Amino acid sequence: MESKYDVLVIGGGPAGAIAAKSAAEKGLKTCLVEKRPAIGAPVRCAEGIGREALMEFIEPDPCWISAEMTGAAIVAPDGTLMQLSSAQAGSKVGYVLDRKFFDRELVWRAADAGADIAVKSRAIAPILENGAVKGAKIEHLGKVTSITADVIIAADGVESKFSKWCGIDTTVPVREIMSGAQYVMTDIEIDPHSTIFYLGNEVAPEGYLWVFPKGDRSANVGIGISGRKSGKGHRAIDYLNKFVEKTFPDGKTIEHIIGGVSVCRPLDCTVADGLMIIGDAARVVDPLTGGGIYNGMFTGRLAAEVAAEAIARGNVSKKALMPYDKAWRASKMGKAIDRNYNIKEYLIKQSDSKLNDIIHSGSKLDLKEFSTLMLIKELIRVNPKLVIELGALAASLR
């Protein structure tokens, strides 16, 4: 690690790794710091990603893919199952990754592209000059080093402390943090090629419970509930244990995972003088699904591209970095966040009986394109009343 870089990336998840790789590929002198001693661990993720989304960044590789998905299912509060399949029967629609190896692969690629990597190296404070971010103080084994860079990319995940230290409020509202728990389970009876989502206020208040296959008889079994529904005796772990005891009483848990996922709107602004914020740290998680891998990689690549242009012009002011903020908001991803936020806000207000009604309307949906947008469109088609309830939102989906 040197003391001066063009780009300093804080955080070695998918967002930070793609940002570092893209920056290095643009010829920028890049360093990525990760506070944990290992890339990819501990996992804080259900590990699902759509096929097209993944392919935009990397060719699927069995080294870091746990399972291939051909469909999905939604279980209503009353237990009714709605199956979702691709119109092209049997085609792969998504993957459940092995994040320990996936994240490592991405950081490896950033290193191969020329970026320096430092693990067990934690940013403890920004270096500020007249309000502009000029670098970070990095602590490694008790020793603090000052690293300066033209552009700092904050990719520090759900905690998002670096931007907070720079004066940007990244606090997630209590009702919009998904308090999560997950077991990696084995020796359980599942459909190994279909993800399952369980809805209902008894199962997962203002969230959902998932079973994402990791193999023929193993899966990520996890849950996210709204922070406002969490409390003593009714936490994410309590709901998860209740489900597991009932559904997989003989299953074996080989990993215990907890975490938080933001489902709020993205930060009002994701740039400042010398600073760009990407991925979960920017609160660009899909508010409906809680998915953040693709959005992290997308904002990571875009940030590096804009940083390269700004650095080439010798101007890394907030204004000069603003094209990044504008571009992701105008992108398909940005629009999906906006739309899915509104759909999430609608869904969390519905009673179990209403959710039952919606799911009863179709026991099997063939989706032309396997996406949440297509699913919502289909649900509206089979539930014409939803058009009125969703109002302008429904109109915007056409």
Added chain:
Amino acid sequence: MLKVHRDICGYCGCCVSVCPEGALELIDAYLSVEEKCTDCGICAKVCPVGALEARHGK
């Protein structure tokens, strides 16, 4: 001040994201609580496993 039950905490960072004071910091495998903690109890509420205890908060 906030009590962290270290035997329960999974150092996941969920609490860090909701702290309005920025008083929590995850340092690899332990959670540090800074002086500016007001004991408001928000973090204790959202913790997935119940590792945090606000002594005087809600």
